[in-house]
Amino acid sequence: MECIILDDLFDYDGSQISSLWAYNLVDVQADSIIAFRGACDVRIEHMIDLEDKKQGDMIFSTDMLHFIIEHFDSTDLKLVYARQRLFTAIVSEVLSLHFSDIKRAGDDLFINGKKLTVSIASTSAVSQKIHFGINVTHDHYGSLDEMGITGDVVGNVLREIAESYLAEFIDMEKDLRKSRPLDVI
Amino acid sequence: MECIILDDLFDYDGSQISSLWAYNLVDVQADSIIAFRGACDVRIEHMIDLEDKKQGDMIFSTDMLHFIIEHFDSTDLKLVYARQRLFTAIVSEVLSLHFSDIKRAGDDLFINGKKLTVSIASTSAVSQKIHFGINVTHDHYGSLDEMGITGDVVGNVLREIAESYLAEFIDMEKDLRKSRPLDVI
Amino acid sequence: MECIILDDLFDYDGSQISSLWAYNLVDVQADSIIAFRGACDVRIEHMIDLEDKKQGDMIFSTDMLHFIIEHFDSTDLKLVYARQRLFTAIVSEVLSLHFSDIKRAGDDLFINGKKLTVSIASTSAVSQKIHFGINVTHDHYGSLDEMGITGDVVGNVLREIAESYLAEFIDMEKDLRKSRPLDVI
Amino acid sequence: MECIILDDLFDYDGSQISSLWAYNLVDVQADSIIAFRGACDVRIEHMIDLEDKKQGDMIFSTDMLHFIIEHFDSTDLKLVYARQRLFTAIVSEVLSLHFSDIKRAGDDLFINGKKLTVSIASTSAVSQKIHFGINVTHDHYGSLDEMGITGDVVGNVLREIAESYLAEFIDMEKDLRKSRPLDVI
């Protein structure tokens, strides 16, 4: 698995959740997490969560940290959802080094009673993907700015989160290669 | 999925990680999390982690909170390991309401630089299982006692953790039933 | 799994076989069987069975009982086809309480040498689905009317079939949670 | 898939549910259904259903028709249970040509309020298997004898059931090879 941090700003419009986006962008031929900063404005045709689509929800933010994870080892929906929740917990752990009162509810993080993040996970016939976005600044929702995470720290947080997921993935892959199967009653 | 809290003390000797233990004990015919309090003394023949077995490690504690999770929906090792890590994060979240400085490293939790927990996950041909144990008291390792979690709060924590995993599982199962498949570049 | 009976007439045009139709219609976030009564007129672009599509078959009936089953636990074609055949057998069992000579051939039921039903099963990247339709009245094919199933009994049969499948599914899920793995010669 | 009818009597003691029993017996290297007649006396160590094992149930009959199905195409518990229920429905369909009032409840058949059959299904790491037994005669439970199925008809029924499952399996395998994937809402 590779961890790739984009140096330039890149806006998320929902098409980046498509399978093989990472290969198309940077020719990566491995499972990957791509992290970048940019606006978020998901067009209705790219909405994966049917609840958002039905409600015509806007998923909009002028400045976010984005993480795009793609795994090719399985197309099991249960696995990608477990990974999404684990990723959400990892984000919470990294941010909690900077802000003491973050609440996780499923794939959402909250500060001061306000939603800080957006996320979606799904599969195609060839891969599973997760998008996770964190507001850098926002008028109504929670943001890194409100948590006192500003300046260079924003970029550090981007990198720490991506590298933490990579490390967690590698660690799990190693652990499952030393476990004996279960006995049965 | 069912969440079952055992009222009486119950010692963990490693045989409880076997598939179908929950059915044998309480006739549950659902995915389950069983939570209880008791000593921990894993016999070598029940060691699932080959690293422990090779090293002849003792997994021993006189008083622990135990959680035994069993899922029958898949025997995919990757899925049970993702769930194990997610469970570890959930334990950390619940305990952090009582103690502010818990570190997670994979499937381990640490306080004051000392290991607080033990955990293992694996599969048989019919189910996947996780064991997770938290020291209530301990001379050398970290413990709930050291975190100031004592008396009735111990039982509350046992219940909160088990119910939090149940709620998380139900929430994931619901979320994956409203997501459209991914497009492809 | 949830069983939902629609009170109002609802016509089947083939788009209802799409994944997530049930969520879109009634916000259900569980495996489901949705049962309703209405006409059937499948447009060519919604034909899943390529044999029908190649032959330009009409799948048309002015009045049918419809059952739409969706499972998210697997996208295995073999599993959805086994479930489709089992559902067909269940329909036969329920109807045989009212009419003594029903023949099942795969996913089709016949009375008096005439085809009584239509059915299809398939998968997308996120779910597996089955459609099953039973003629209430028909000029050329077999129908409930011809079997003497009329008036309120039609609605009762709609409900009994849907509830029988739900009960069968729950029962299977329970049974597989108390079976030890096989030995090997 | 092959259908093999054993001409000689053969007693079922539970070891026949083991994976690869068919290969060991008759060198078959295909999915198979093996049908034979003989006594049934399942030893406790071969009990797959933990409910029977816990209760120390006797699974005993002096004369039964036995069917042993083995599939190597998947080790999914859900699939083998769906196939087991479908097989049970097929048995009911074949027997109903001889006796008009058979009730199916899951993997059990009943006549005159008495249990006629026994069945179990499970998986190993290499195959999935089903055992299904029908009493030919019995003092307390239902039997073919009680249904008027005697003499040569017993052997005919043995063959018809086995061949019906084979035909159903072949038919499903063919049907799933002409179905387009589902659209998504």
Add this chain to the structure above:
Amino acid sequence: MECIILDDLFDYDGSQISSLWAYNLVDVQADSIIAFRGACDVRIEHMIDLEDKKQGDMIFSTDMLHFIIEHFDSTDLKLVYARQRLFTAIVSEVLSLHFSDIKRAGDDLFINGKKLTVSIASTSAVSQKIHFGINVTHDHYGSLDEMGITGDVVGNVLREIAESYLAEFIDMEKDLRKSRPLDVI
């Protein structure tokens, strides 16, 4: 699995890699390998290999042997890629009876330092497919003509390759039905 040799010329434009093409063409309801001879001109919208698509590569040849393999037993990408590489090795083995110095590199064959073949593999929600093409003649790339394979031998080679894969597949399916599961350390 069926092996079908088309007698007439048939041009490959990339649409033949679609799932269910074989059923549409010749009504086959089995896993299949279809072999034929014809030109190759893959339109951009049918390019499965995103590398080719990104580079706007032409996949063009006036005369090729084509093999289209479709399996419905799994939609696992890893399996179809292992089968593709095995097929490539089989092609090399058959051709090496006519030409002594063939190099295989992944899914490509080379003679005299020139690429002889093209291939792609992928999955949909219902099947996995492989296309493999061998130049019969070519101005710049390697070809059967250059290997001295001309006249009737071309047709013989077409048939031998297709029949060899069929035989290999049948042999693997048989072998996996006599293997005991592994012990564990």
Add this chain to the structure above:
Amino acid sequence: MECIILDDLFDYDGSQISSLWAYNLVDVQADSIIAFRGACDVRIEHMIDLEDKKQGDMIFSTDMLHFIIEHFDSTDLKLVYARQRLFTAIVSEVLSLHFSDIKRAGDDLFINGKKLTVSIASTSAVSQKIHFGINVTHDHYGSLDEMGITGDVVGNVLREIAESYLAEFIDMEKDLRKSRPLDVI
């Protein structure tokens, strides 16, 4: 995936086919191919191929090259058999640089009408494994010695084969990460 060449002689007695043998031996926590030279004497209780076990076959050689492959990414029998056949073809390709007339039949290689190799593949609940052995010398069967592969070349061949499989595996994993899913007719 890691490729490990053992410098010292190591005898194969069949226990090395057990899951997690590589971890136990060299602490590797990755998919692996372990290559070594030594005698071969498989005890009956370690025979995975039931045909050998039934026939009481001896699998014996005083000097062999051994390859033990373990993958944890799937426990699909079809996948491990496809990989075993591919590995056999790779061995043939490497050896054909030294000897011009090698025949492959499934998982066996032959020279001068004599069997040169032994192989088995299977799965446990946690991994899939392949053993492949090549006679270095032998009185009755084919051997490297007979092919003129002697001295240092034996060790070179050991390494080349192992490294070729590693390279093939890495190449497949990369290729499947740039392929779009199939369209459907």
